Amino acid sequence: MHRLTNQVRPYAWGARTAIPDLLGTDADGTPQAELWLGAHHGAPSSARSDDGSVHPLPHLISDAPHRVLGHEVTERFGARLPFLLKYLAAEQPLSLQVHPDAERARQGFAAEEHRGIPVGAPHRNYRDPHHKPELLLALEPFEALCGFREPEAARYDLRDLTCELARDLRADLADADTHRALRSALTRLLTLSEDRRERLLSDFVAEWSACDRRGPHGRIVPDLAERYPGDPGAVASLLLNRITLWPGQALFLPAGNLHAYLQGTAIEVMASSDNVLRAGLTGKHVDAAELLEVVDFSVLPIPYARPEFLDGRREYRPGAPEFALHEIGPGRITAHLPGAGPCVVLVLDGQVDLVAEVGEGMTLSRGESVFVPADSGSVKVEGRGHVVATTVGVASNVVVGAVAGTPAGSSAASAGAAADPGAGSSAGATAGTAGSAPVATAGASAGATAGFGAGATARASAHAAPASAHRSHG
Numbered sequence: 001m002h003r004l005t006n007q008v009r010p011y012a013w014g015a016r017t018a019i020p021d022l023l024g025t026d027a028d029g030t031p032q033a034e035l036w037l038g039a040h041h042g043a044p045s046s047a048r049s050d051d052g053s054v055h056p057l058p059h060l061i062s063d064a065p066h067r068v069l070g071h072e073v074t075e076r077f078g079a080r081l082p083f084l085l086k087y088l089a090a091e092q093p094l095s096l097q098v099h100p101d102a103e104r105a106r107q108g109f110a111a112e113e114h115r116g117i118p119v120g121a122p123h124r125n126y127r128d129p130h131h132k133p134e135l136l137l138a139l140e141p142f143e144a145l146c147g148f149r150e151p152e153a154a155r156y157d158l159r160d161l162t163c164e165l166a167r168d169l170r171a172d173l174a175d176a177d178t179h180r181a182l183r184s185a186l187t188r189l190l191t192l193s194e195d196r197r198e199r200l201l202s203d204f205v206a207e208w209s210a211c212d213r214r215g216p217h218g219r220i221v222p223d224l225a226e227r228y229p230g231d232p233g234a235v236a237s238l239l240l241n242r243i244t245l246w247p248g249q250a251l252f253l254p255a256g257n258l259h260a261y262l263q264g265t266a267i268e269v270m271a272s273s274d275n276v277l278r279a280g281l282t283g284k285h286v287d288a289a290e291l292l293e294v295v296d297f298s299v300l301p302i303p304y305a306r307p308e309f310l311d312g313r314r315e316y317r318p319g320a321p322e323f324a325l326h327e328i329g330p331g332r333i334t335a336h337l338p339g340a341g342p343c344v345v346l347v348l349d350g351q352v353d354l355v356a357e358v359g360e361g362m363t364l365s366r367g368e369s370v371f372v373p374a375d376s377g378s379v380k381v382e383g384r385g386h387v388v389a390t391t392v393g394v395a396s397n398v399v400v401g402a403v404a405g406t407p408a409g410s411s412a413a414s415a416g417a418a419a420d421p422g423a424g425s426s427a428g429a430t431a432g433t434a435g436s437a438p439v440a441t442a443g444a445s446a447g448a449t450a451g452f453g454a455g456a457t458a459r460a461s462a463h464a465a466p467a468s469a470h471r472s473h474g
Contacts, residue, residue, distance in 0.1 A: 001356055001376055002047035002060070004344070004369040009034040009043060018089035018265050022348070023367040035087040037344050037369055037390075039080065040272050047371050050360070057081070057371060070374030073341040073392050076321070083323035085344050085390040086268040088136075093224060094261045095282035096145065096233040100294050101255035102131040105275050108290075123285045130273035133320040134253045135305060137327065137388070138245035139348070142264030145220075145240040147257050148299050151181040154238050160211055163203040165235070179297040185239055186258075186295070189232040190279060190288035198230050205234065216242035224281060233260075233280020241302055250305040250325075252318035256296030257303065267346075269390045271322035311336040312381075317393055324393045330386035339378030341392040345370045350385020 014033025036043045039057040047057045065079035108126035155173035158166045175181035205225040224234035277291040307314035312335030316325040328335045346369040355361040357377025
């Protein structure tokens, strides 16, 4: 096993203290958005060997891929670690974005290579030939936009507005075909002409703010418009589900799901890829035509991910072949991590001992991490703490929520017991009525009605009693 030194990504939307608190370092007042654990070329971890030498993790892998990754993983993915684990700390919203499926990623990458567009060019869409499914596990109340809600719900929220853009969007959303209605509305927003965009968006935001809208979307338009003036993503947020994940709840974001993380701290694991197509809430390149071809305009339940309980851990296998996420604790723990391939382990709290089938064991404390090569075999984790680990995925066995507003389960369910569909979110479901009234917005918290900034209060409460927040994990 190899202790890791990991890089922090200082994106502007990052929190100031969450990652320093995890690592036990002094905050310097600058944003620290993501801690990357893996071999991604953008910020690879460094691995310390038994002899004290330190090597970039990609070099460790390329020097002996079959030993480090295992024969089966190497056959599937080549000499590369197919996943990336992140500790994500968002103080401000990330861009409104979507990820391509595997085939679209391969085709898009090949086409841009053929056209000679440099991989690092700002207007490049596909920086590698891989897809980028993601799984996010909330560590505190985490606020997000995720997938499309019913067009009628968005149309109802626009009912009293008289500005030109609101009238046009109501007409788009009135189409009985939900796919066509949502595509028309999003296309309109992303293709506003340069000479009219500022006026149309300004009129919309002003009128929306004057109406004092309540509910999950009430404050989000002016909040986002203030942060991103003239960005149509602020209005596009009305088309999406506004949700709050509670500690222990997880989302799986497959290809085509339009989403934006707004605020909170979470563990994120994804296929190791840079392929992101942005729709707004960003100063980066937006290719509206390409994005509209990638977005899935289906109205689907919130894709909550439910874990299985195995060998003392909660295991998320959402069907992405590149990764699985394992959560252990918090509290007194004894668990075993699978040993069929490479594994990255991060201790979120406490102190634990790791004992591998092959080689020496080690003790890890809060903020410390380790890379376990395939030839170390399975790993026993014991002690008192809270641990996450990522391994390579296998066949899908996750259950995704079937009813909007009702997670099929979360790690807030006790081990071995069925999850209470309403647990942790009964206060958050926004009731809806039939006809022209708004449809229920899944997972929205009471705090969401005041805008995503309200999450700070919920976070303070969650941190005040971390044990109780996770006690039902088992």
